[in-house]
Amino acid sequence: GESVGLHLPTLSVQEGDNSIINCAYSNSASDYFIWYKQESGKGPQFIIDIRSNMDKRQGQRVTVLLNKTVKHLSLQIAATQPGDSAVYFCAEETSGSRLTFGEGTQLTVNP
């Protein structure tokens, strides 16, 4: 099943289920958004990005949805695997090409 809702610090899912991680961004002028995956003790790893002229973009097992009306971004992971366990951050690009990060969601995949 899916877990949806407002931004949560933790999300636990069963292996094989779909995951949805949500993020609210702050700057209505932001035009570029990125989702990162961060494993413990490592730097953020790029997952997928989307520009503000789009509302959906798909990658391999991942989909990003952008709702500019309510300034909301979500990351959907299909068929979640144990290797997907990590902290996931959304980031928005604001003026001067600087990234502002959300607080992150810890995803735990149970076998």
Added chain:
Amino acid sequence: DGGITQSPKYLFRKEGQNVTLSCEQNLNHDAMYWYRQDPGQGLRLIYYSQIVNDFQKGDIAEGYSVSREKKESFPLTVTSAQKNPTAFYLCASSAWQGYTFGSGTRLTVV
């Protein structure tokens, strides 16, 4: 392979001492950034540089200093004025292709 190298991976500092964290990139990126990450939190911007010999303060610049004398290098100095320096420090660079992050330096004040 192109990328960003941060060194050292772990760093210990005594209170009252300055310490410099290294960040080197061979991606030919113009822009470079330093972020701080505390446990269970997101990344906060310390300083950034969009071009050589120029840099701007981020959201939490107090107690830190940087230099950008070469395109490839963006060292961060954590000064004794930084009241709570223990954290995970991440360097990044960017160009039109996107952002690339280093593997981080974990600084501990002892």
